[in-house]
Amino acid sequence: MNNKIKKFIKNFTYTFSANALSIIISTVLILIVPKYISVTNYGYWQLYIFYSSYISYMSLGLTDGAYLRFGGYEYKKLPKPAFVSQYWFLVFFDIVVNFSIALFYGLQSDDPSKTIVVIFTCLTGILVVPRSLLTFMLQATNRIKEFSIITILERIIYFFLVIVFLICGVRKFEFLIFADVIGKICSVIYSFFVCKELVLGKFESLKVSLKEILVNISVGSKLLFANFASMLIIGIVRFCIERNWSINTFGKISLALSISNMLMLFINAVAVILFPALRRTSEKNFPAIYRIMRSIIMVPLLGLLTFYFPAKILLSAWIPQYTESLVYMALLFPMCIYESKVLLLVNTYLKTLRKEKLMLVINLITVGISLVTTSIIVFIFNNFNLTILSITFLLALRCVVAELALARILKIQVKKDIILEISMTVVFIVVSWNLNNSIAMIVYFISYLLYLFIKKNEILSLIKNSRVLLKSK
Incomplete structure (x- = not known):
């Protein structure tokens, strides 16, 4: 068996394991959560999942552009300082945008439950958009093992907390959302360690950084x-x-x-x-x-x-x-x-x-x-x-x-x-x-x-x- 086949099988094993775990967790949550919470609470929980699936697109196309441009590269050959600059640009940009959305909605909303959903959704955006630059680069450079661990870590923590809340008699959708946010925070921290060269280090010059950001966008x-x-x-x-x-x-x-x-x-x-x-x-x-x-x-x-x-x-x-x-x-x-x-x-x-x-x-x-x-x-x-x-x-x-x-x-x-x-x-x-x-x-x-x-x-x-x-x- 040649190295290409071995690499393909190895990467598929990692992603299959991560996604198989996600399927198991999703299946259990789909079967368990609706059984123990009210239809209304389940509706607001699903509304959060619905909104958060869109908030993750606030990258302006930067992460997608990097994925397309560097797909097939070796990780060690990535221009690290340029990625450090782009990562922190996304952090700053998403803090400003998501805080503005949460503030605007909170001031004009007459539904407290929806307001909570929107605030948590905006917090999710601040976490997942900058992280997506790191996970996209892991996928693009074939570091599938690390990418899979990030996925597994988020899902396991989320699943564990939801089950604990249900066992303890907690039936409010806010706690289910809180479990998801904690899982994302932990996965973000882990992504720092596996992609530390893309997060911490020397910034590229302002001119080069802006050029890379604009090209990727x-x-x-x-x-x-x-x-x-x-x-x-x-x-x-x-x-x-x-x-x-x-x-x-x-x-x-x-x-x-x-x-x-x-x-x-x-x-x-x-x-x-x-x-x-x-x-x-x-x-x-x-x-x-x-x-x-x-x-x-x-x-x-x-x-x-x-x-x-x-x-x-x-x-x-x-x-x-x-x-x-x-x-x-x-x-x-x-x-x-x-x-x-x-x-x-x-x-x-x-x-x-x-x-x-x-x-x-x-x-x-x-x-x-x-x-x-x-x-x-x-x-x-x-x-x-x-x-x-x-x-x-x-x-x-x-x-x-x-x-x-x-x-x-x-x-x-x-x-x-x-x-x-x-x-x-x-x-x-x-x-x-x-x-x-x-x-x-x-x-x-x-x-x-x-x-x-x-x-x-x-x-x-x-x-x-x-x-x-x-x-x-």
Whole structure:
């Protein structure tokens, strides 16, 4: 086994361990927390998670630009003084911006609970944005072990504190948020030690520092806005749900989204190591690698949709107060198929090929469609079912458009596979929503077997030729 294969397997082991732990912790929290706190408290907790997912984008694109520019570098070859300057620039910038947001919201808000959520969210921004520069550099330079430990440390502390609070009878959402903040603080401290050369040391000259900051922002802003727009596709729908219905409804739908998104943690484990690996790979191998990775992802993911049916029964028995939201998993569960493909394959390839502008255009178009369709469905028709279904529709639309654009660049054919996957998604949603749970599972399983029969030649070819994935000449 050559060194490249060993390195890939070693890095995958680290990221798989970190993300497997995250999946376990997320699963336990998804199952435990809603059981013991009120629907309202759960709603505010999910609102904090929702807001904090956006506050982390206050890097102006600097961290994204550094990630793109230095992806594939050796850590020791990074310009350390320039990164010290950029790190502390982010610290100062985020303190000013987040303090201003918290002050402004606090002065005009009439909801004390939401004010607490916003204040904690702003504190989170001060912690995670500067840290993202360090974690991005660890990923870009293939220091996957240290990056994984940062992830593991944050999640373990968060999980431990939440369980302690619940055992002690604490049922307020503020303490759940506090646990998350403490976990982030500890991970930030650890990141100082593993990236001390990027945090503590000699500053670069003001002229060079400003030049590096502006170059990274210029390079990364397209990727930042592309990722931000990607989140807005679902974010607009969730925001309208919270505004038009209630915090309780928002919490219930957030639970269904959390369950549907659990698979994304594992997919992210592969995406983390695939980008630097592709940067070191000849472009002539890109089409072959894409076809292999596509089959590796999509074949098992479509099969995993079968687990929705027993999961619905078990979760309904465990948290009956959320039975209504679990019904909507029938509409949301397929979103993991399209999000997984975009995160692991499409976006990774577009970043490697430096097509951030294309990512941005596709995501902005989808955001525009999301804004129009959601406004009509929510505020004119007031149709909750269609609102939830629109999430999967929008993500599928974005995925199909982006993959077709990428396929043109790589000069490969994917239309047949796209049609098959859309067909499987439609079958799953229709039978899950309209048929008895047991009958629906049987119908979908038969459909999946038919899908495997259609794909049998590609699957057999994949097994025979999977070593192509690890070649890089």
